[in-house]
Amino acid sequence: MTSFSKDRRIGRLAILLLLSEDNKSEQQELLDQFGWQGCTGKVGSMEAHKVVAAIETTAKKNGVIKSDIYRESHALYHAIMEALSGVTRGQVQIGSVLRTVGLSFSILRGNPYESEEEGDWLAVCLYGTIGAPVKGSEHETIGLGINHI
Amino acid sequence: MTSFSKDRRIGRLAILLLLSEDNKSEQQELLDQFGWQGCTGKVGSMEAHKVVAAIETTAKKNGVIKSDIYRESHALYHAIMEALSGVTRGQVQIGSVLRTVGLSFSILRGNPYESEEEGDWLAVCLYGTIGAPVKGSEHETIGLGINHI
Amino acid sequence: MTSFSKDRRIGRLAILLLLSEDNKSEQQELLDQFGWQGCTGKVGSMEAHKVVAAIETTAKKNGVIKSDIYRESHALYHAIMEALSGVTRGQVQIGSVLRTVGLSFSILRGNPYESEEEGDWLAVCLYGTIGAPVKGSEHETIGLGINHI
Amino acid sequence: MTSFSKDRRIGRLAILLLLSEDNKSEQQELLDQFGWQGCTGKVGSMEAHKVVAAIETTAKKNGVIKSDIYRESHALYHAIMEALSGVTRGQVQIGSVLRTVGLSFSILRGNPYESEEEGDWLAVCLYGTIGAPVKGSEHETIGLGINHI
């Protein structure tokens, strides 16, 4: 029977990688302990497709997904789109409705379930600011997408 | 000039209130230091309106918003709906598309900007699981809504 | 207790400012009597961000919102987006799905409630035509967004 | 060549039927002059399907559409859904996200274009309040749907 493991909350870890400030080593330890892969990056843009591209490129460069297998790109794409839903809260549009984002992102890959049969899952977290293209005229935003891979 | 304050990230604090496990006291200290108000709660449901009601009731009971002023309810309602967008990632529907959520939520009220003129803002964070109405068949989800009040 | 005032329907007044043809003076009288602020403008575009920019610029130029306070821009932005929802009815997209709009807009600021504690609210109304980028191939459209400020 | 007629703005007339207070006779005159059909009604509900049903029933009872021709119901249905988009501004949901509406509606049928070949069109306008299921905790809302029939 599948069972979601409290100890292996992949989404929570993806979020904390972006939000916590002092305990990076603790998070890296968790990744190592679970044998999970992960990476982080930053992107600021008024175009959603540039946010998507930045995350995809980082994931491929760091070996979190394999470039030449479409199912891996497909899994990542949908996780990114879901994370963008949380960031944009309604229409997945940025500059086309006159706003801009400044985001950090994390991508984790591992099995958050107790059963080995569940295989690998992806967690994509985006955290940063969204607002008018005017310095300071912004507030925070977060989005999380989780998908099987 | 308005300026978003790195030290006063209200969204980040709302998220950490739900995700961090050992440093509750540290977070309470921050709330006290800033003179912010806040509360947390839990709700599990297949109906979105019950999630909305649970958050509104908790916010009113704890004095985070004033019950008899509509502008405060209006600010909270839209912050909740934005947080629900992140949780549901697409259609703001739960049981009507055969899924269920188990969520913790936090509600913070304070001014995250350096200028006093910016007044109070609300941050509503929802974090927990979403999935099929079958134990274990679920993954994590997060949503954050921020609004001026 | 908050109570919505039949005499102070800010949305109705924002709409009538755009739709009525002979009684402008009557509407100006109402604005003066209530001590409300307001302005109107026009914008035609195939790009949603230009519609947003035109309304924001007009509101700031006419002092309906203060340029240097983000909470005021934030309130206006969401009112505009809600009005655009009514205009576009589904996807908040114009030229990207091969259509164009020719719009008049009004922006009002005041308290439409009986209780003074409700403070100021914004009403943004858009009215005009939407259709193919071919003269005459269009029909009417309206949108109204209301937000506390 | 098709040309939208300034004198025959069917959407504007549908809106004014709901918003103007003293010049009902003037509007009725316009309807008679153009040979257009129309009716108005009221509906308050937390369920979107009841709003749809109320408008459909009123349109059929008053002979604005023919009950036994599906293309007429189809035209009306989509006009109603577009008007509801303006009223709900995002998700076409009412009680399922804990809000309620109190609406007046108008339905007009006629040809707003200069060319006779354009045939009949429908305009459905909804105007009223939307808000929490608490008296007074509401603001105005409008929606307009226009469709060929």
Next chain:
Amino acid sequence: MTSFSKDRRIGRLAILLLLSEDNKSEQQELLDQFGWQGCTGKVGSMEAHKVVAAIETTAKKNGVIKSDIYRESHALYHAIMEALSGVTRGQVQIGSVLRTVGLSFSILRGNPYESEEEGDWLAVCLYGTIGAPVKGSEHETIGLGINHI
């Protein structure tokens, strides 16, 4: 009484025109037998407005709709948008969220109902692939829009 005719499924025929490989003559026979009009075409793009334009142009060139009557363009536009909903499944966006489509399309016009009073209807079908802008990184997609004309 209106009745949907099993023998005259216009949507099914629009789909089969794109999907079946050997029985084109059989489909053409059906079109002739019913006295329906139809055409097919192809479009590949990262911009939704180019997909819309390609279909509109093909429909007009082949006389499926009359260019100078807006109600016919209006009917086609909404049928296209509904077909695009099926293709994009969520946001009607292509390149703006970093994906591309390669589509065949069919447009049929005729009365699929037993009653003559139902008049003409349009069926627009889009079938092909959607995916990353990388050869092979794509899967199939279909969309169907049906509207009275």
Next chain:
Amino acid sequence: MTSFSKDRRIGRLAILLLLSEDNKSEQQELLDQFGWQGCTGKVGSMEAHKVVAAIETTAKKNGVIKSDIYRESHALYHAIMEALSGVTRGQVQIGSVLRTVGLSFSILRGNPYESEEEGDWLAVCLYGTIGAPVKGSEHETIGLGINHI
């Protein structure tokens, strides 16, 4: 390098299983030849969650997905939701906006790519009618969701 195979169009086969009338044996042959699994069923409802449940139950009963592995349910759920997007074209709502569906569905599982590394994918197709809850007041609709599993 991944490459989408023209011979193994899983979406096309899922569609033809529902639409073609005489060549069932030909389709079964293809399934056997590729070593794919598949099943079909029917569901009529005004509630989206019943459509989801009918498809999930049929898929599990026929062994197309394994009941006790969440990643398989997760893959199927998202494929169903995407297919429902095509059927509902906008809001994934049925009875809540006063309409009803009568659908056939097919579920296929197999690898439509030339590379073995792409593993299994799911195709869910829904085809039937959508319309008012009145016999005959309906038109055709289709939706296709494809996901890696």
